[in-house]
Amino acid sequence: MPVFLTMCRSLVVGILCVFALSLSAQVPASRATVLPPLPNPAWLAQLIQSSPVLRQHTVGVCLADAATGQQVFGLNEDRYFTPASTMKLFSLYAGLHLLPDSLPSLHYIVRPDTLLFWGTGDPTLLHGDVPSARAFNFLLHRPEKLVYAPVPCVNAYGPGWTWDDYNYYFQPERGPFPIYGHTVRFYARAGQPTPRVVPQFFKPLTQPAPAGLPNPEHDHVHRQELGNRFLVFPFTNNWVDETPFRTSSALLLQLLQDTLRRPIVPAVLRLRPQDSVRVLRGLAVDSLYRRMLRVSDNFLAEQLLLMCSSALRPDSLNTARVIQVMRRRYLQDLPDAPRWVDGSGLSRLNLVTPRTLVALLFKLHQEVPEPRLFDLLAAGGRQGTLRRTTYRDARGPWLWGKTGTLTNNHNLCGYVRTKSGRIVAFSFMNNNHVAETSTIRKEMERILIQVHERL
Incomplete structure (x- = not known):
């Protein structure tokens, strides 16, 4: 019996060796080759x-x-x-290191007749370049009464930002529950008197710039610094302009209700011991990383x-x-x-x-x-x-x-x-x-x- 066991062990060892050699032969040359240290250039x-x-x-x-x-x-x-x-x-x-494979779209709590929700900072809700409909569809089809609770968030602008860049696409305001990327998009076509405005909510707030108004920066659109009035300068060619809008909790509720076509009630977030905070997952994280890095998107x-x-x-x-x-x-x-x-x-x-x-x-x-x-x-x-x-x-x-x-x-x-x-x-x-x-x-x-x- 001992001789038989010894033969079995030898046979197993032999098979494992052959298997290991076959695996080593399959290692790509690029991994198997060790390059010498780089020279000092x-x-x-x-x-x-x-x-x-x-x-x-x-x-x-x-x-x-x-x-x-x-x-x-x-x-x-x-x-x-x-x-x-x-x-x-x-x-x-x-x-x-801090996020899973998908973005957190929103936090929410389900109570008997109420869905209490608040923002995670996810920028993809109706965003023009990396749009996600996950949070939109979720809120649209929930049977409960919708209640939005704003949470404490950082200032709209970061420390050391240039204040007079507020009008430019690369500096939208930060916020806890972004919608439309915190920008208004204007689509101008030659021969049309006014550009198309997205979202249409801002169309009544858009008007032609007064004749003779100086335009030293050659802007297509200029927004007033502390409000959401947009002036469009005369144009003879096609262009697309992204102009940040000034954010607030009240404006967010207006935009959400205008888009979802259902009422949303504001509230103060007060968590109860029995509350179970849930997370709605959205886009794969690489969708955001890719856009952020390739085109250097500051808002994302x-x-x-x-x-x-x-x-x-x-x-x-x-x-x-x-x-x-x-x-x-x-x-x-x-x-x-x-x-x-x-x-x-x-x-x-x-x-x-x-x-x-x-x-x-x-x-x-x-x-x-x-x-x-x-x-x-x-x-x-x-x-x-x-x-x-x-x-x-x-x-x-x-x-x-x-x-x-x-x-x-x-x-x-x-x-x-x-x-x-x-x-x-x-x-x-x-x-x-x-x-x-x-x-x-x-x-x-x-x-x-x-x-x-x-x-």
């Missing part, structure tokens, strides 16, 4: 420092091997820069942090709470602590070093499958804010990244696939430049092409 410092375009402003560059995190190049990489919209990568990282980024806040505590929405949790739980190992105050990067109070951005890119590359991660980002010559660049070849894009632009600041960070097959995480930051942004963009392109070809 000393030529890159000379390329940057000799550039007449980059000479008169502050430049910070950092490169690291995305597979190991090893830094291979740095120039002013430990100095703090205004990051602009590259801060959206921090918002993405918060969403990945701000609302993303509010949704993260609702996941931590459903009865209030607080951006600072999310930032504090992320710094304490997930970002303690960054080289330099970022100064992080909003979700979009609109604030000039945000400050980040190039090597910290690269460290964040390394964490993302480690935690998110590469195909998914690259699909969320703008891609060279293909999509988003990088669609008009030449960061691509016959095989497709070789650079995926996130741009960040404010007046006199233009940054780019992301990943470069080099001709040798490596993935390099990089951050290229330009602050306080007086040259045209297009000039800075072309110079970065010239230098990053060298990184692609020579590393």
Whole structure:
């Protein structure tokens, strides 16, 4: 019997060895091949420092091997820069850690004859670009009386935002229960006296601008600062304009009732011990992440942090709470602590070093499958804010990244696939430049092409 058992054991071991060898033979070459360490590109410092375009402003560059995190190049990489919209990568990282696979559309409690609901910050309700009908259909078909309870939320504008950008599409107000993306869309067609207005609720509040009214910014539509009156300037061609509207709980109720065509009663949120708070799930999170990162949507980024806040505590929405949790739980190992105050990067109070951005890119590359991660980002010559660049070849894009632009600041960070097959995480930051942004963009392109070809 012992001899028989020994033979069985030997047979099993032999089968397992053959199986293991067959599996190892199936490992893709790209994973089985270990590339040698990246060389230090000393030529890159000379390329940057000799550039007449980059000479008169502050430049910070950092490169690291995305597979190991090893830094291979740095120039002013430990100095703090205004990051602009590259801060959206921090918002993405918060969403990945604090939200499940689908967005929280709203919180609600069912009582005998009442549905009490309140916002989570989900921006997709009737949004023009990432629309969701989940909350709309839910509220439309509930048999109970609808009662809306506003919850404490952050200010409409973030700290350090530019107040006189209130009229522009890129700075809608933040809020706990957004509808229509907090913007009015105007569709003008040549030969028609007035544009089409969406939502139509604002059509009676829209009128032609008085003759002779100055229009120094060449706006299509101008909204009064503290109200919701919209002036449309004369037009002879087709255009589409998005203008933020001024938000309030009262206006939200009007818009919801006008859209749902059923009454909604306002109330104060008071939770009872027996209440069971439920969450209505909406769109897949990548639908929001993709739009936020590819086209650098500020509103989606701000609302993303509010949704993260609702996941931590459903009865209030607080951006600072999310930032504090992320710094304490997930970002303690960054080289330099970022100064992080909003979700979009609109604030000039945000400050980040190039090597910290690269460290964040390394964490993302480690935690998110590469195909998914690259699909969320703008891609060279293909999509988003990088669609008009030449960061691509016959095989497709070789650079995926996130741009960040404010007046006199233009940054780019992301990943470069080099001709040798490596993935390099990089951050290229330009602050306080007086040259045209297009000039800075072309110079970065010239230098990053060298990184692609020579590393």
